[in-house]
Each structure stands twice: as C-alpha cells, then as structure tokens.
Amino acid sequence: MKLKxxxxxxxxxxxxxxxxxxETFPEYERFREKPLLSNLIDNAQSMHFNGIYEDNKLAxxxxxxxxxxxxxxxxxxxxxxxxxxxxGQKVLNWVSENFxxxxxxxxxxxxxxxxxxxxxxxxxxxxxxLANDPDFLADVRRGGHPLWLMGTQEIDDLKHYLLKIxxxxxxxxxxxxxIWQNHSKICITNSFxxxxxxx
Numbered sequence: 001m002k003l004k005x006x007x008x009x010x011x012x013x014x015x016x017x018x019x020x021x022x023e024t025f026p027e028y029e030r031f032r033e034k035p036l037l038s039n040l041i042d043n044a045q046s047m048h049f050n051g052i053y054e055d056n057k058l059a060x061x062x063x064x065x066x067x068x069x070x071x072x073x074x075x076x077x078x079x080x081x082x083x084x085x086x087x088g089q090k091v092l093n094w095v096s097e098n099f100x101x102x103x104x105x106x107x108x109x110x111x112x113x114x115x116x117x118x119x120x121x122x123x124x125x126x127x128x129x130l131a132n133d134p135d136f137l138a139d140v141r142r143g144g145h146p147l148w149l150m151g152t153q154e155i156d157d158l159k160h161y162l163l164k165i166x167x168x169x170x171x172x173x174x175x176x177x178x179i180w181q182n183h184s185k186i187c188i189t190n191s192f193x194x195x196x197x198x199x
Contacts, residue, residue: 001090003050003062009038013051017061024077031173046168052078054087062091067164071095073105074169092125102155104130104165106147119148126152131162 006014018037021030031037041049050062060078064071073095078087095103105127110116131149155161 001059001087001094002053003091003094004053006041006049006051009041013058014038014041014049016058017049017051020060020077020079021075025075036173040172044172047074047172052076052087052091054082054085057082059085059087064095065165065169067161067168070102070104070161070164071099072165072169073103089125096126096152099152102161103127103152104161105150107150108147122150128152128154130155130158 006017008014009018018034018041021037022034024030031040040047046066046068048064048066050064051058052060052062058079059082060076062076063074065074076088076091078085105122107119107122107127107129108115109132110119127150129148130151149158149162151161
C-alpha cells in the first residue's frame with residue numbers, strides 16, 4: 001500500500017476520488033459541497049488529501065489534517081472492488097509508523113454490534129477513548145449527540161486540541177455551520193464505518 005498526496009483537484013485520480021467521496025458518504029457526513037472539497041485539495045496546506053494505491057492501482061483516499069501539534073484523521077474509504085484487502089488496516093499501520101504527535105479521530109457512540117466492533121477496531125490499533133462526556137464535548141460541537149473523541153496518546157489539556165479541531169477542521173469544512181444542527185455528524189467514524197467496515 002502506498003499513499004500519494006494530491007494537490008490538484010483537476011487531476012484524473014482526484015476527480016475519481018471526489019466522485020467516490022460523494023457516492024460513498026451520506027450528505028450529512030461528507031463535505032457540504034463538491035467545490036469546497038476541490039478548493040481544500042488545491043489550497044489547504046494543513047489538509048492532506050492522499051490517494052491510496054494498492055499494487056499500483058488507485059484504491060481509495062485518506063484525508064488527514066496536520067494541526068502542527070497533532071493530527072486529525074478525517075476520512076478513509078476505498079472503492080467497492082478494492083474492499084476486503086485490509087487497506088484500512090494498512091493505512092492505520094502507516095499512521096502508527098509515521099506520526100509521533102497525538103493522532104485523533106471521532107468514533108460513533110457504540111449502540112449495536114457493528115459500532116461496537118468498529119470501536120474495538122480502533123482500540124486494537126492503539127486508539128484510546130479520550131472524551132465521551134457530552135457536557136465536555138458540547139463546547140466544540142453543536143446539535144445532535146456528540147461522537148466520542150479517540151486518540152493515540154493520553155492528553156492533559158484535551159480542550160486545547162478540541163478547539164483546534166473546531167477552528168481548523170470544522171470551520172474550514174463548513175461542519176460547524178450546518179451539519180451539527182440537524183445530524184449526529186459522523187465526521188471520522190462513519191467515514192471509517194464505510195471505509196474500514198468492508199476493507
């Protein structure tokens with residue numbers, strides 16, 4: 001498995017992956033507008049839009065944010081024909097090998113066997129539950145029931161990182177303005193649920 005950062009949204013692979021993003025994720029989970037994702041690919045230095053290649057074939061994409069003192073995993077998904085190859089696992093292995101700073105992702109609150117299995121998948125890959133208190137998380141999210149924040153390291157000043165995610169990720173992607181009002185936004189978890197569940 002290889003990752004290649006894409007910084008030109010007009011690139012043929014980028015166009016295929018932007019379409020995959022729209023087709024894979026429900027409206028309330030994905031970037032609100034296609035032009036927004038294209039603009040972020042072209043201009044957002046802190047957002048890394050990576051093509052995932054398996055045996056030199058485009059398999060899917062992996063989006064993470066470099067927040068200077070941490071990383072935030074946003075989306076991972078693969079094309080249907082490339083699933084069941086443990087690509088999601090390989091991406092998380094890459095994260096473990098290459099990131100020394102704290103890495104965060106958000107996980108859906110487990111309410112059935114699938115979501116519980118997903119949570120355990122993250123735990124097996126080194127992620128810990130860092131915040132699952134709705135009152136604590138309310139300051140950085142609006143609307144819906146909050147997701148659990150998971151990370152690779154225990155954090156003393158967690159509010160600092162939560163606010164940074166809000167300011168650099170939620171604001172940039174429009175999540176703060178609309179999605180949280182009407183949905184339980186599955187920013188990273190359902191990204192994984194579709195990307196990882198079948199990989």
